[in-house]
Amino acid sequence: ATGAQQSATVANPVPGANPDLLPHFLVEPEDVYIVKNKPVLLVCKAVPATQIFFKCNGEWVRQVDHVIERSTDGSSGLPTMEVRINVSRQQVEKVFGLEEYWCQCVAWSSSGTTKSQKAYIRIAYLRKNFEQEPLAKEVSLEQGIVLPCRPPEGIPPAEVEWLRNEDLVDPSLDPNVYITREHSLVVRQARLADTANYTCVAKNIVARRRSASAAVIVYVDGSWSPWSKWSACGLDCTHWRSRECSDPAPRNGGEECQGADLDTRNCTTDLCVHTASGPEDVALYVGLIAVAVCLVLLLLVLILVYCRKKEGLDSDVADSSILTSGFQPVSIKPSKADNPHLLTIQPDLSTTTTTYQGSLCPRQDGPSPKFQLTNGHLLSPLGGGRHTLHHSSPTSEAEEFVSRLSTQNYFRSLPRGTSNMTYGTFNFLGGRLMIPNTGISLLIPPDAIPRGKIYEIYLTLHKPEDVRLPLAGCQTLLSPIVSCGPPGVLLTRPVILAMDHCGEPSPDSWSLRLKKQSCEGSWEDVLHLGEEAPSHLYYCQLEASACYVFTEQLGRFALVGEALSVAAAKRLKLLLFAPVACTSLEYNIRVYCLHDTHDALKEVVQLEKQLGGQLIQEPRVLHFKDSYHNLRLSIHDVPSSLWQSKLLVSYQEIPFYHIWNGTQQYLHCTFTLERVSPSTSDLACKLWVLQAVGESSNRHLCPSHLQDTRFAELLALESEGGVPALVGPSAFKIPFLIRQKIISSLDPPCNRGADWRTLAQKLHLDSHLSFFASKPSPTAMILNLWEARHFPNGNLSQLAAAVAGLGQPDAGLFTVSEAEC
Secondary structure: OOOOOOOOEEOOOOOOOOOOOEEEEEOOOOOOOEEOOOOOEEEEOOOEOEEEEHHHHHHHHHHHHHHEEEEEOOOOOOEEEEEEEEEEEHHHHHOOOOOOOEEEEEEOOEEEEEEEOOOEEEOOOOOOOEEEEEEEEEEEEOOEEEEOOOOEEEEOOOOOEEEEOOHHHHOOOOEEEEOOOOOOOOEHHHHHHHEEEEEEEOOOOOOOOEEEEEEOOOOOOOOOOOOOOOOOOOOEEEEEEEEOOOOHHHHHOOOOOOOEEEEEOOOOOOOOOOOOEEEOHHHHHHHHHHHHHHHHHHHHHHHHHHHHOOOOOOOOEEEEEHHHOOOOOOOOOOOOOOOOOOOOOOOOOOOOOEEOOOOOOOOOOOOEEEEEOOOOOOOOOOOOOOOOOOOOOOHHHHHHHHHHHOOOOOOOOHHHHHEEEEEEEEOOOEEEEEEEEOEEEEEEHHHOOEEEEEEEEEEEEOHHHHOOOOOOOOOOOOEEEEEEEEOOOOOOOOOOEEEOOOOOOOOOOOEEEEEEEEEOOOOEEEOOOOOOOOOOOOOEOOOOOOEEEOOOOOOOOOOOEEEEEOOEEEEEEEEEEEEEEOOOEEEEEEEEEEOHHHEEEEEHHHHHHHHHHHEEEOOOOEEOOOOEEEEEEEEEEEOOOOOOEOHHHHHHHOOOHHHHHHOOOOEEEEEEEEEEEOOOOOOOEEEEEEOOOOOOOOEEEEEEOOOOOOHHHHHHHHHHOOOOOHHHHOOOOOOHHHHHHHHHHHHOOOOOOOOOOEEEHHOOHHHHHHHHOOOOOHHHHHHHHHHHHOOOOOOOHHHHHHHHOOOOOHHHHOOOOOOOO
C-alpha cells in the first residue's frame, strides 16, 4: 500500500539496562482497508514486553479498548504480550480529508520502549463512472487497434481486465494482444476473429464495475480475382472475359470492388458472320425517330405554357391598409373578426411553391444562388413609384385576398415529434421562429428576404453530443449550439439570432468568439467580440445572460469563451430532484449542475418528468471559476435516527474539465439514503456544493425537505410556451406602418441631433453606433434589435415615449396611450 511507513522507531533505553532486553515486535500492525461498515482488527505482539498500547493519529487509545493476552516465550522464557484493537469506519471518517488515519504500537520493558511501524487505515471504495471508456471502432484487416480505458477512481486502485464477448482476454495465451500500463487494450494486427464486443472491467475489494461495451468491427475490402481467358469469337464478332470480387470477397461492411466484372471486345475470325440489316432493323430505327419527335414537341408545348404564365404575373402589391394603422402592440393571439386593422398575412401554400436551386454551401467566388418561383406568386415587388397608405377599409378585391391568406394553415408543426426544431415559410414581410422554453429565437426583419422570394427557414437546437465542436486550450462552450438555415440563401438585411449564454461577461476575464461551422464541417472563428468591424458580416450584442447575433449568412453557430484570468467564471444552475413517490426504503436525491441557460433547464426538466422526479428546492446559481478545482458535493445533518447514508465516502466530486468543457449534459450526483423505519416520511438535511479556490471556497447551502413540493410547478416548462413560428405583422410588436414612419423620420441626419443616434442613446445602444451607421437604415437595425430583445413582453409605451421625446415635428404620430395598447 502506498504511503505506509515501514521503519520502526526505537526509544533510548533506560540507563544501565541490557540492550538485548529491549522489546522487539513479533507481529506489527499492517495497512488495512475498511470495506463498507465492517471494523478492522489491528494486532501487535512483542517480547519481552510488560505493557503495549496503541497510539492512533498521535492520541493514545483508551485502555478499555485493548484486548490483551500475556504469555511466556517458550524458548527464551521472556514475557510476551499480544494486544488487539478494533478500528471503526466512524473513527476514520472523523479525520477524513485532513490527513490519513494511522495507528502504531508502543511496547515497554524494563530496558526501555520500542515503537512499531505505522499502519494506515483507509476506507475502501470504487466510484461508478469510468474516467474514460472504450469507443466503438471499424478497422481494416491487419490494422492496429487501441481501446483506451481509464478505470474509476478507487482505494485501493482498481485492477483492470478486458472481456471479449464476455470471455476474459488473456495476453499470455494470445501474443497478438497486450494490455498497457495505462490499461489500454492493444491488438497488434486486427484479424476477422477480433470482431467482437469489448468491455473494460475494473475491480477492487469493494466492487466490480463494467464499462459500456465497444463494438469493434474488422472489415475486409473486396478485391478482384484475375481475369479469365478470352472466350471464343462469337457470331456477333465479339468475345468476352470475366472476373469475380472474391480475392478476397468483401466482409463486415468492406467496400465492394470498383469496376466491371465483364469485359467485351470486338474480334474477327472465320466463324464471325456479317449480316445485312433486315426489315426488322429498319422498323426499329423508324420507331426511335418517332419517339424522339414526340418528345421534342412535348417540350416545346411545356416551354410555351411556362412563358405565358410568367407573362401573366401581376405586379401589383396588396394594399398596405391591410397592415395595422396605429402604434399598437401586436398580440400573437388570432385576430378578431371585428378588428380589420389586426390582420395576419398568411400565404396560400396550395397555389404557391418555391424551389431552391443551387448549393446549400455557396462558394465565395461562385454565382449567387438561384430561386425559382413557379405556379403563381404571393406578392410582387414594389415598384419605384410612391405608394399611398390608406387607413380606410380594404377594397373587396383586397378583402378576398386577405381572407384567402388568413384561412390557410401557414405554420408547419415540428417534424418527427422533436421539441428542439421549428420551421416556417417567409416572404419579404419577415417573421420570427422560436423554440419554446429555450431562449432561442430567429428574427427575420421586414425586407430581409428579397421581394418576390419565399423561403422555408428552419431553427434547430443541437445536443452537444450530436455535434463535434473542437475546443482548444482553455476554451469552453458558453451557449447552446444552434442552426438556422438553409445555408446559402440570399438575404438583403441581417437577421438576428438570439440565444442564452452562461458566462459572466468581463473584457478582462474572457476572450469571447462566435464560431460557425463551414460547409466542409470544420468550425471557424467568424467574430471576436470586442474587435468586430462595422462592415463585418457578423455582429453581436452581448448582454448579461443572452447574446444577439446579427448575420447575413445562415448556418450553425456557438459562442465559445477562453479564460484570460482565474477570475473568469461560468454560471451554473443547481437543481435538486427527488422521487414524487417513494415505495422502497431507499430515497435518492439527485443534484444537477447545469449551464445557467433555458435550454439546459428544459432538457433536465423533461428527463426528470420521465423519471418521475420533482423539484424539491428553488434552483440556485453558482459561479464556477477557471481554477482547475473540482466541484465537491456533500450531504450533512442527516438525522441518524431516521435515515442512514449509503455513500461509502463523505463527499462526491464532478471533475473540473467535465464542467468547464461545457459539452457534457446532465452532470449530476446522486445521494442515496435509506430509511431506518418504513414509517419515516420526513427528511431535513443540508447539501453543500463548493469549489475550492485557494484558501476560500464557493459554498452553496441547499436545504432539502422530503415533503417540499413548492417548486414542482417548474416541471410545466415542458409544455409549449408559445407559437413556434410567426409571420408578417404578428411577429413584431411595432406595427409595420408606424415602423416605416419612424425609419423615414429618423434615418436622415438632423442638425439638432434628433435622429437615430439619439434613439440609440435612449435605448442604451450607443456602443454600437458604428455598426448601425454602416447599414442602409440605422433606425431599422435599432428597431430590429429592440424587437429581438423585448418580444413578446416588451413595453411598447416606453419605446413610443423615447421616440416622441426626440423633438421631431411629427413626434405626436408616435405617441400612444395605455388604452390604445
